[in-house]
Amino acid sequence: MLSSSSSSLPASFASNLFFGCLLTFNVIILTSHFPTGLSKPGTNTTQQRHRQLSYGYYARTCPQVEQLVASVTNQQYKNAPVSGPATIRLFFHDCFVEGCDGSVLIATKQGSKELAERDAVDNKDLRAEGFETVTKAKALVESKCPGVVSCADILAIAARDFVHLTGGPYYQVKKGRWDGKISAASRVPPNLPRANSTVNELLKLFNSKGLKLQDLVVLSGAHTIGFAHCKHFLGRLYDYKGSKGPDPSIDSRLLKALRMSCPHYGGNADIVAPFDVTTPFGFDHAYYGNLEAKLGLLSSDQALFMDPRTRPIVQEMGKEKDRFFQAFAVAMEKMGAIGVKRGRKHGEKRRDCTVHM
Numbered sequence: 635m636l637s638s639s640s641s642s643l644p645a646s647f648a649s650n651l652f653f654g655c656l657l658t659f660n661v662i663i664l665t666s667h668f669p670t671g672l673s674k675p676g677t678n679t680t681q682q683r684h685r686q687l688s689y690g691y692y693a694r695t696c697p698q699v700e701q702l703v704a705s706v707t708n709q710q711y712k713n714a715p716v717s718g719p720a721t722i723r724l725f726f727h728d729c730f731v732e733g734c735d736g737s738v739l740i741a742t743k744q745g746s747k748e749l750a751e752r753d754a755v756d757n758k759d760l761r762a763e764g765f766e767t768v769t770k771a772k773a774l775v776e777s778k779c780p781g782v783v784s785c786a787d788i789l790a791i792a793a794r795d796f797v798h799l800t801g802g803p804y805y806q807v808k809k810g811r812w813d814g815k816i817s818a819a820s821r822v823p824p825n826l827p828r829a830n831s832t833v834n835e836l837l838k839l840f841n842s843k844g845l846k847l848q849d850l851v852v853l854s855g856a857h858t859i860g861f862a863h864c865k866h867f868l869g870r871l872y873d874y875k876g877s878k879g880p881d882p883s884i885d886s887r888l889l890k891a892l893r894m895s896c897p898h899y900g901g902n903a904d905i906v907a908p909f910d911v912t913t914p915f916g917f918d919h920a921y922y923g924n925l926e927a928k929l930g931l932l933s934s935d936q937a938l939f940m941d942p943r944t945r946p947i948v949q950e951m952g953k954e955k956d957r958f959f960q961a962f963a964v965a966m967e968k969m970g971a972i973g974v975k976r977g978r979k980h981g982e983k984r985r986d987c988t989v990h991m
């Protein structure tokens with residue numbers, strides 16, 4: 635059931651929870667409904683123009699950018715499959731703090747007291763494999779198209795690649811994000827959700843980013859792959875909201891298995907559990923079925939089924955994989971447009987994704 639985090643895939647689960655770990659890789663390719671050209675005409679206030687992204691942004695300056703990134707993501711996925719969940723989560727943490735601008739990639743300056751985003755407590759468990767993927771892809775892209783492609787765009791493309799590589803939809807990625815000039819650890823906590831956030835809190839945060847109820851439920855479906863450390867769900871296992879007992883909305887077999895690996899006190903801090911006990915490595919809609927069966931891992935996951943506002947969306951996504959895949963592609967495009975910067979006034983094009991220009 636559980637395993638310690640390492641760069642290879644965590645070991646398989648205890649048989650009592652091995653609910654048919656059929657690794658299904660039925661991939662549907664979403665045919666793009668969007669033309670690959672420059673952005674929509676008719677929206678030309680200054681602010682909107684700055685924020686516009688397009689599918690063909692690098693058509694002249696680096697037409698092979700997606701192939702270059704793909705060669706790296708393919709290789710990474712073969713060598714270290716956890717690069718998938720790692721990079722998808724990295725993209726989410728980038729977009730929610732200062733917008734999708736590569737701010738999460740900046741390293742704290744040596745000797746500086748001002749910590750960069752990635753050194754914030756909430757970003758400490760972002761896996762190295764996500765950063766590594768971006769660094770490698772950036773190096774390759776720089777060797778072919780120097781000084782052209784932003785780190786933020788590379789992260790957006792790599793995240794999409796991994797959604798597809800793990801079995802999820804393929805969708806086109808809009809590009810044209812510039813990298814940001816600000817990366818401060820202090821900006822992280824107010825802008826990221828927590829494992830014990832209520833639906834109200836999650837909604838408030840997502841709404842503040844221009845995302846809606848449906849986006850919250852659909853994007854949470856990324857928890858169909860990947861793993862979480864015990865500390866994020868320990869409260870549900872032993873002393874839920876001061877009750878001295880477990881969260882009643884957790885399946886008893888899952889509770890037992892999680893308690894075995896995550897003792898109340900003194901457990902190994904490196905132990906992780908899969909978000910999706912059925913297909914932890916496969917990007918599918920099993921996450922939603924799990925929520926209906928009280929198999930959600932985090933309180934914030936299970937809450938989506940408990941709340942009457944989000945439950946119908948959970949049920950809809952659980953019913954049909956294609957519906958989820960389509961909605962996920964749309965929601966990722968929306969998330970990928972949060973706080974986008976264009977131009978030198980607000981942005982930069984870094985050569986090294988970890989340092990400002």
Ligand code: HEM
Pocket residue numbers: 716718719720722723726759760761827828829830831836850853854856857859860861862863864866932934
């Ligand atoms: C809705 C609120 C959300 C909360 C409270 C939340 C919280 C978390 C937590 C606590 C972890 C475990 C980290 C660890 O222990 O290493 C995690 C992992 C993950 N999250 Fe979320 N998350 C949310 C939304 C999202 C979204 C919107 C995405 C992407 C679209 C996402 C993608 C992931 C992935 C892929 C992992 C697995 C990472 C890995 O295995 O390396 N999450 N999340």
Ligand SMILES: [Ca+2]
Pocket residue numbers: 727728729730731732733734735736737738814
């Ligand atoms: Ca950012």
Ligand SMILES: [Ca+2]
Pocket residue numbers: 858859910912913914915916917918919920921
């Ligand atoms: Ca899955």
